[in-house]
């Protein structure tokens with residue numbers, strides 16, 4: 402598995418470029434900004450992007466999606482429970498003091514237990530409401546890797562004080578779905594350093 406993690410934009414969202422070494426097919430997760438740099442990585446590895454997956458509709462995760470779609474022709478996937486939030490991108494931009502990326506069109510909703518594929522790579526969609534209603538994580542069972550969006554961070558969890566957030570729901574998502582994964586699973590959070598499920602199960606103060 403080719404996996405490049407690139408922190409993008411002023412909020413340094415971790416954008417993942419994940420590719421199949423054989424077929425060169427790839428998916429890009431959370432292309433929030435700096436699309437020229439994302440495309441440079443795609444070109445460097447000679448990849449064909451088949452899917453653009455958005456973990457949730459916050460501007461720092463979705464802001465560059467239309468530019469990447471225009472460059473690659475790949476569809477944009479987002480859970481439908483975040484469509485309302487996506488309509489508030491102008492407001493989100495104003496809150497962050499950022500330029501609005503304009504309208505983002507979703508090609509397909511992804512829901513619990515859907516599979517997202519690129520070449521031989523398969524990710525299971527885990528719906529983890531809490532940070533937003535439509536937050537999802539992507540789990541690669543063969544590689545034991547979780548792309549967690551803003552649901553789980555090293556030593557912390559996603560904030561729940563923004564529109565659509567719920568502390569009760571994020572704790573439930575984490576306890577019922579995320580902590581059900583094996584300890585050795587490598588977690589790539591939406592921001593900041595990598596961690597593992599085992600480390601978070603043991604040391605994350607929100608998961609005690």
Ligand SMILES: [Zn+2]
Pocket residue numbers: 457459532551
């Ligand atoms: Zn977020």
